[in-house]
Amino acid sequence: MKDAYPYYLANKAVFANRDLEVLDKHTGRVATRVARAGESEVDQAIAAAAEAAPAMARVPSHRRRDVLHHCADQFEQRFDELAEILLVEGGKVIRDCVGEVQRLIDTFRIAAEEATRIGGEVLPMDIAPRTEGFLGLWKRVPIGPVSFITPFNFPYNLVAHKIAPAIAAGCPFVLKPAANTPVGALVLGEVLAECDLPLGAFSILPVDHDAADRFTEDERLKLLSFTGSDEVGWKLKSRAGKKPVVMELGGNAACLVDADADIEDAVDRLVFGGFYQSGQSCISVQRVQIHRDIYDPVRDRLVEKVGALKGGDPRDPETFIGPLISEDDARRVVEWMEEAEENGARRLVGGEREGAIVRPAILENVPRDCRIYNSELFGPAMVIEPFDDFDEALAIINQSRYGLQAGLFLRDIGKIRKAWDVLEVGGVIINDVPSFRVDHMPYGGVKDSGLGREGIRYAIEDMTEIRLLAIRDPQAN
Numbered sequence: 001m002k003d004a005y006p007y008y009l010a011n012k013a014v015f016a017n018r019d020l021e022v023l024d025k026h027t028g029r030v031a032t033r034v035a036r037a038g039e040s041e042v043d044q045a046i047a048a049a050a051e052a053a054p055a056m057a058r059v060p061s062h063r064r065r066d067v068l069h070h071c072a073d074q075f076e077q078r079f080d081e082l083a084e085i086l087l088v089e090g091g092k093v094i095r096d097c098v099g100e101v102q103r104l105i106d107t108f109r110i111a112a113e114e115a116t117r118i119g120g121e122v123l124p125m126d127i128a129p130r131t132e133g134f135l136g137l138w139k140r141v142p143i144g145p146v147s148f149i150t151p152f153n154f155p156y157n158l159v160a161h162k163i164a165p166a167i168a169a170g171c172p173f174v175l176k177p178a179a180n181t182p183v184g185a186l187v188l189g190e191v192l193a194e195c196d197l198p199l200g201a202f203s204i205l206p207v208d209h210d211a212a213d214r215f216t217e218d219e220r221l222k223l224l225s226f227t228g229s230d231e232v233g234w235k236l237k238s239r240a241g242k243k244p245v246v247m248e249l250g251g252n253a254a255c256l257v258d259a260d261a262d263i264e265d266a267v268d269r270l271v272f273g274g275f276y277q278s279g280q281s282c283i284s285v286q287r288v289q290i291h292r293d294i295y296d297p298v299r300d301r302l303v304e305k306v307g308a309l310k311g312g313d314p315r316d317p318e319t320f321i322g323p324l325i326s327e328d329d330a331r332r333v334v335e336w337m338e339e340a341e342e343n344g345a346r347r348l349v350g351g352e353r354e355g356a357i358v359r360p361a362i363l364e365n366v367p368r369d370c371r372i373y374n375s376e377l378f379g380p381a382m383v384i385e386p387f388d389d390f391d392e393a394l395a396i397i398n399q400s401r402y403g404l405q406a407g408l409f410l411r412d413i414g415k416i417r418k419a420w421d422v423l424e425v426g427g428v429i430i431n432d433v434p435s436f437r438v439d440h441m442p443y444g445g446v447k448d449s450g451l452g453r454e455g456i457r458y459a460i461e462d463m464t465e466i467r468l469l470a471i472r473d474p475q476a477n
Contacts, residue, residue: 001084001089001183004032005187006186007036007205011201014035020179022182026323028327031088041207046147047220049200050144050200052145053172056170061115062116068115070195079101082101084097085183086100086184087314089155089183090155092314100154100157103156103157104156107160111165111168112168114456115167115168118460119140120137122135123136123468134470136471138467138468140460141464143222145172146171147176147216148174148175149216150175165463166463169463171463173201175203176205176206188204219241224243225462230376247452248449251286251402251445252287252375253284254289255273255289255407256288257290257298257409259293260410261411266298269409270433272435273435275382278380279380281378286377298384303362324357334351334358336371337361340363340370341363345365345370345383361380362382364384394418397425403449404444405425405445406423406434408431424447425445426449439456
């Protein structure tokens with residue numbers, strides 16, 4: 001990791017200052033410093049993006065594809081460096097860092113493929129006598145300059161899911177990365193700056209709170225894509241004006257383990273889904289309903305395996321649980337567990353805190369009005385409870401104000417179809433955890449979990465508009 005990083009304004013690196021300290025999340029020491037932009041620089045970036053919009057729209061698809069392939073090639077060459085940056089600024093254990101860098105590469109490769117597939121249709125117009133002799137066609141065109149705001153928990157991949165489709169679609173963009181983890185986005189900017197893109201095609205600006213308002217409110221921006229908490233997301237939407245808003249917000253993802261499930265397989269996947277990235281994922285397993293016939297053996301195996309998870313230094317390949325993004329967040333996670341216990345919950349394993357590290361925990365008998373049950377925890381704890389009736393279990397999942405993804409372990413095709421029909425979520429995952437995501441699939445939620453879908457092809461749809469061409473043949477009858 002370098003001693004300092006610039007921000008990027010209209011494709012150019014700017015070493016304006018070193019105002020923003022970035023901490024090593026494991027040691028708590030300053031790891032590097034990042035240049036911070038102000039309101040004037042944000043205004044310049046938006047103006048440059050607006051000016052670049054016509055030129056970006058004219059970039060042929062093969063050039064957009066080549067830019068994305070160049071980025072992916074560079075990420076592959078710099079794989080170890082990227083993983084190290086992520087380990088330090090994000091506090092992720094090394095196995096999670098490796099996985100995220102690979103997904104970064106995959107996401108840019110997928111976007112490169114989709115860049116040449118943005119098509120349209122011939123539309124039949126002769127559906128009535130008055131429209132005989134008309135030919136209809138439509139195509140997708142870039143929506144214009146777009147604005148992105150990303151969170152701390154996936155400093156590469158959540159950024160990639162915004163900027164890669166923007167480049168594929170031909171949209172200039174301005175990006176505000178998370179203050180806790182800005183370096184990953186700035187390294188992507190470093191690679192983009194090597195590419196032949198119109199001046200103003202991109203700006204990546206760590207900013208303070210006051211300057212951030214322009215990312216939402218400026219009318220020159222034609223779309224806002226935000227990933228973060230539901231509380232912040234809905235406030236931003238209310239201030240976004242006429243522009244469409246895409247939001248991937250929070251969740252408190254539910255799992256169901258039915259009586260016919262493979263217990264060992266389900267336990268293994270629940271342990272992964274609940275505690276990878278120390279639970280700092282919006283699709284981390286938080287609530288688990290287990291059929292009463294198998295509740296005891298599933299509970300006992302979960303407690304055994306979770307208790308054996310190793311926490312500590314993220315550099316150790318055997319470490320599964322690393323630090324949370326801050327010590328304050330670690331205190332909050334413990335506070336929510338203690339609140340549940342005061343209301344009758346039983347902690348089966350874990351929950352001890354040392355600095356920013358919280359031992360992975362499992363709780364049962366948790367009242368459903370407790371925050372750890374009905375809000376997004378974003379930490380390493382899981383609530384389990386038995387169920388008897390499948391339909392009632394689905395109804396309990398739906399009681400949540402969130403609806404991102406749900407996972408079900410079962411083999412009955414009738415129940416699978418019912419779950420797909422009934423569950424109020426953006427994705428139903430069968431025989432795996434809701435933490436499952438492939439980077440080309442439509443990903444997003446309903447209710448308080450957001451609006452719209454990510455996944456390259458679906459993000460491109462949001463970043464483009466349909467433009468119709470109707471041609472009348474004067475010689476037709």
